[in-house]
Amino acid sequence: MAGTQDRSILAFDEVTVRFDDRxxxxxxxxxxxxxxxxxxxxxxxxGKTVLLKSALGLIKADGGRIYLFGEDVTKATEQQWYDLxxxxxxxxxxxxxxxxxxxxxxxxYPLLNQETLRCPEEEMARRVEQSLEFVELGHTLEKFxxxxxxxxxxxxxxxxxxxxEPELLLYDSPTAGLxxxxxxxxxxxxIKGRDxxxxxxxxxxxxxxxxxxxxxxxxxxxxxxxxxxxxxxSGPRTHYVVLREGRIVFDGSQAEMETxxxxxxxxxxxxxx
Amino acid sequence: xxxxIKGPILTFQEFVLLAGRATRGIFRKPYYWPDVFTQMDLxxxxxxxxxxxxxxxxxxxxxxxxxxxxxxxxATSQIGQIVAITLVREMGPVLTALMVAGRNSxxxxxxxxxxxxxxxxxxxxALGTDPVMKLVKPRLxxxxxxxxxxxxxxxxxxIFGGWIVACPLLGLTSDxxxxxxxxxxxxxxxxxxxxxxxxxxxxxxxxxxxxxxxKTTGGxxxxxxxxxxxxxxxxxxxxVLTFLIGRIFVSM
Numbered sequence: 285m286a287g288t289q290d291r292s293i294l295a296f297d298e299v300t301v302r303f304d305d306r307x308x309x310x311x312x313x314x315x316x317x318x319x320x321x322x323x324x325x326x327x328x329x330x331g332k333t334v335l336l337k338s339a340l341g342l343i344k345a346d347g348g349r350i351y352l353f354g355e356d357v358t359k360a361t362e363q364q365w366y367d368l369x370x371x372x373x374x375x376x377x378x379x380x381x382x383x384x385x386x387x388x389x390x391x392x393y394p395l396l397n398q399e400t401l402r403c404p405e406e407e408m409a410r411r412v413e414q415s416l417e418f419v420e421l422g423h424t425l426e427k428f429x430x431x432x433x434x435x436x437x438x439x440x441x442x443x444x445x446x447x448x449e450p451e452l453l454l455y456d457s458p459t460a461g462l463x464x465x466x467x468x469x470x471x472x473x474x475i476k477g478r479d480x481x482x483x484x485x486x487x488x489x490x491x492x493x494x495x496x497x498x499x500x501x502x503x504x505x506x507x508x509x510x511x512x513x514x515x516x517x518s519g520p521r522t523h524y525v526v527l528r529e530g531r532i533v534f535d536g537s538q539a540e541m542e543t544x545x546x547x548x549x550x551x552x553x554x555x556x557x
Numbered sequence: 558x559x560x561x562i563k564g565p566i567l568t569f570q571e572f573v574l575l576a577g578r579a580t581r582g583i584f585r586k587p588y589y590w591p592d593v594f595t596q597m598d599l600x601x602x603x604x605x606x607x608x609x610x611x612x613x614x615x616x617x618x619x620x621x622x623x624x625x626x627x628x629x630x631x632a633t634s635q636i637g638q639i640v641a642i643t644l645v646r647e648m649g650p651v652l653t654a655l656m657v658a659g660r661n662s663x664x665x666x667x668x669x670x671x672x673x674x675x676x677x678x679x680x681x682x683a684l685g686t687d688p689v690m691k692l693v694k695p696r697l698x699x700x701x702x703x704x705x706x707x708x709x710x711x712x713x714x715x716i717f718g719g720w721i722v723a724c725p726l727l728g729l730t731s732d733x734x735x736x737x738x739x740x741x742x743x744x745x746x747x748x749x750x751x752x753x754x755x756x757x758x759x760x761x762x763x764x765x766x767x768x769x770x771x772k773t774t775g776g777x778x779x780x781x782x783x784x785x786x787x788x789x790x791x792x793x794x795x796x797v798l799t800f801l802i803g804r805i806f807v808s809m
Contacts, residue, residue, distance in 0.1 A: 342679050366685050380680030398685030444684075 292351060293318050293452050293484045294339055299348035301334055301530075308334045310530040311348065318451075319521075321478060321485040323495030325552050326527035332488040333377060335527070336456050339486070340374060341365035353451065370398040373445030373483070377456040379437045381429040381444070388425040391415055391444045401448050415443040419473055435466035439473065446477050453477060455487045459494055471497045472510045479503035492552045498522055499538045526552065572768050579693045579764060589695050596699030600661050601707060607660065608707045609714050611652050616640055616715030619648070620722035624729055633729040637738035640719035645747050646806075649712040650754035651799050654762060657704055658791040662766035665696055666787035669770025670780040678771065693767045697760065704759035705752050712751065750806045757802065758795050765791040 294316045301309040308331045316322050326332045337343040338350060341360060349358045352368055360368065374380075381390050391412045395401050403411070416422045419439040429437055438458060445453055455474060459467035471494055478485045479502055487494060499522040502513040524541045526534035526549050534541060534549045542553050619640050627633045669692060672678050678688050716739050723729045730738075769787040773779045 337679065340679075340683050342682055362687070369683050370685060372683075374680075374683050376676040376680055376683075378674075378676040380676040380683075382677055382680070383675075393686075394684040401685075 292316060293320075293353060294322075294486070295351040296335070296339075297349040297351070299335075299338060299345045299350060301331075301338055301343060302346045308530050309338065309345075312527075312530070312532055313348075314525050314532065314535055316484060316486065317521075318484055319482060321487070321498055321522040323498060323522060323524045324486060324488045324527065325490065325492065325495065325524060327490060329529075330527040331530040332490075332527055333456055334530075336374075336454050336486065336488050339454065340369060340372065366398065367400055370394070370400045370448065371450055372452045372454060373448060373450035374454045375438070375441040375445045375456060375458055377460060379429070379441045381437055381440060383429050385428075386425070387416070387421070387427050387429065387432070387440055388412055390429065390440060391447050394444065394448050398448070411447055412443075415447040416440070418446065418476070419443045435462050435470065438462065438466075438470055442470070442473050442477065446481065446483075449481060450483060453483045453485045455485070457488055457490070459489065459491060467491075467494075468497070472501075472503075474498065475501055475510050476503040480505065490552075495522065495524060495538070571772065572764070575689065575693065575768050575771070576760075576764050578689045579697050579767075582687075582690050582694045583698065585690075587690060589691055592691065592695035593698050596695050597703055599664070600657065600699050601703035604657055604660050604703075604707060605710070607656050608653050608711050611656055612644075612649060612711030612714040613718040615648050615652055615711075616644055616718030616720075617722045619643060619715075620719035620727075620729075624723070624727055627729070633723075634734055635738065636719065636723045636729050637716075637735040638742035640723070641716050641739035641742050642747060644712050644715040644719075645743055645751040647799065647803070649715060650708050650751055650758065651795060653708045653711045654704065654755060654758035654795045655792055657700070657707065657759075658762050658795060659788055661700065662762045662787045662791040663784045665763065665766030666770040666773075667780055667784045669767055670773035670783040673771060673773045674776050674779060688771070693764070693771075696763045696767055700759040700763035701756060702759075704755040704762070708751065708755040746806060750802065754799060754802050757798055761794045761798065762791045765794065 292315045296312050296314050298311045298313055299309055300307055300311055312335065314322070324332050324335065334343055338345055339352070341357065345358060349356055351357065353371065357364070357368060382393065385393070392408055395403060395408045395411065413422060413425070416424065419442050421436060421439055421443065424432065424436070424440070429440070432440065442458070445455075458470050458474060462470065474485065474487065475498060477483060478498070485498070487498060489495065500513055501510040503509070504511045523537055524534065525532055528548055533546060534544060541549060544550055544553070620636055623636060623639055624633065627636060627639075669678070678692075681688050681691060720732070720735050724732050724735055766787045769783040769790070773783040775782070
C-alpha cells in the first residue's frame with residue numbers, strides 16, 4: 285500500500301476505531317485516487333459516519349494509518365488538521381448548518397475561519413453568491429436555516445462544502461429523509477459538483493440508487509443538467525465499499541456489486557418488489 | 558467496584574482536560590469578542606432581575622428571622638452587622654451562583670448540547686474553528702466577569718432588603734445605626750472572600766455547563782439529560798466550594 289499512497293487522495297490502512305471496548309471500525313482499508321468517487325454503503329450503525337469523521341480527523345483512529353493527499357495524517361495535530369480540512373468540503377448528515385447564522389454567513393463560514401482560505405470581502409461575497417447559485421438558492425442569502433425546508437438546508441450544506449473549491453468532497457447521507465424528487469435533485473447537484481469542479485467525492489449512503497446515479501449519470505454543462513453517462517464507462521471511476529458492523533465486506537465496481545454472491549451486499553442492490 | 562468508579566473518574570478527567578484547554582485558550586488568539594459581549598449580556602443583564610429579587614428577599618428574610626433571636630438578647634442594634642456579614646461572605650455569592658447555575662449553566666448545556674446533536678460542533682471543527690475557543694472561552698470569560706458584579710449588586714440589594722425589614726417595617730434599630738453597623742462590620746477578609754467565591758463559582762458554572770453540552774449524545778433526550786446534569790453538578794460544586802473556600806478564610 286505504501287507505494288500507492290503518493291497518488292491517492294484518501295487511503296485507510298487497517299484503520300480501527302473503538303468506542304469503549306467495541307470496535308466500530310475494524311481494520312478498514314481502502315484507497316481513493318484523484319477524480320474518483322467512492323460510494324460507501326452500509327446499514328445504520330455499520331460505521332459509515334465514523335469512517336467519514338475519521339477521514340476528517342474529527343474522530344481519532346485507535347489503530348492503523350490514514351493517508352490524506354498522499355501524507356500520513358494519523359498523528360496529525362489539531363492545527364495540522366485545520367490546514368488539511370481547508371482542502372476538504374463536507375456535508376454532514378444533519379446538515380450541520382449554524383442556526384444562529386444567516387445562510388450567507390453559513391456559506392461564508394469556512395472562508396472567514398480557515399486561515400489558509402481568507403480572501404478580501406468582495407471576493408468572499410462573490411464566492412458565496414456563486415456557491416448558492418450553484419445549488420439554485422441564490423435568493424436565500426438573508427434567510428436563516430430554520431426558514432428553509434430539509435432539502436433546501438441540504439443544498440445550503442452542499443454550497444458551504446463547495447465554496448472553498450476543495451479537492452475532496454465528503455457527503456454524509458445527503459439524501460437521508462428526503463422525498464425521491466428532492467433526493468434526485470441533491471444527487472444531481474453532487475454529480476454537478478463532481479463533474480464541474482473535478483473533485484474527488486466520497487458519498488456515504490444506505491441507498492444503492494444514490495451510487496447508481498453517481499455512476500450512470502454525468503453533468504452536461506451545455507444542457508445545464510445531468511444526462512446518462514456513455515455506456516463505455518468513460519466517466520469518472522466510481523467504486524463501492526460496503527461496511528458491515530465496522531468491517532469492509534465488499535470493495536469493487538458497480539458491475540461486481542450487482543453480481544455479488546454475499547446476501548448482505550446483494551440486499552443493497554435488490555429492488556423492492 | 559472498579560467499574561462503578563471508572564465512569565465518574567473518566568468524566569472528571571475529561572472535565573479537567575476541557576478546563577485546561579479553555580484556561581490555556583484565554584491567553585491565546587483568536588478572541589471572539591462579539592461572542593463574549595453577547596454572553597455577558599445574557600448572563601449579566603439577563604440574570605439581573607432574578608439575582609436582584611433573590612438578593613433583596615434573602616436580606617429581608619434574614620432580618621425577619623434574626624429579629625426574634627436578637628430581641629431575646631436585646632441585641633437588635635446588631636441586625637445590620639449580621640445581615641451584611643452573612644450576605645457578603647456567604648449568602649450573596651452562593652445564592653447568586655445558584656441562580657446563574659439554574660439559568661445559565663443549563664442554558665449553556667442545552668445550547669451546546671443542541672449544537673452537538675445537530676453536528677454543528679463537528680461542522681465548526683471541520684470548517685476551521687476550535688469549539689473550545691469559539692464556544693467555551695467566551696462563556697468562561699463572560700461568566701467570570703459578570704458573576705462577581707452580579708454578586709456585588711445582590712449583596713447591596715440584600716442589605717437594603719434587610720434595612721426595609723429592620724427599620725421601616727419592624728423598627729428594630731435606627732437607619733443610621735443599621736447602615737453604620739453594616740459598613741463597619743465588613744473587613745477586607747470578608748470582601749476578599751465575597752469576591753473570590755463568585756469568581757471561582759463562575760469558572761465552575763461555565764465550564765460545567767459547557768462540558769455537559771459538549772459531551773451530549775442521544776438526540777433531544779440527551780440534551781434534556783445534559784441540561785439537568787449541568788444544573789445539578791454545578792449547584793453541588795457551588796455548595797462544596799463555598800465550604801472549602803470558607804474553611805480557608807476562617808482559619809486565616
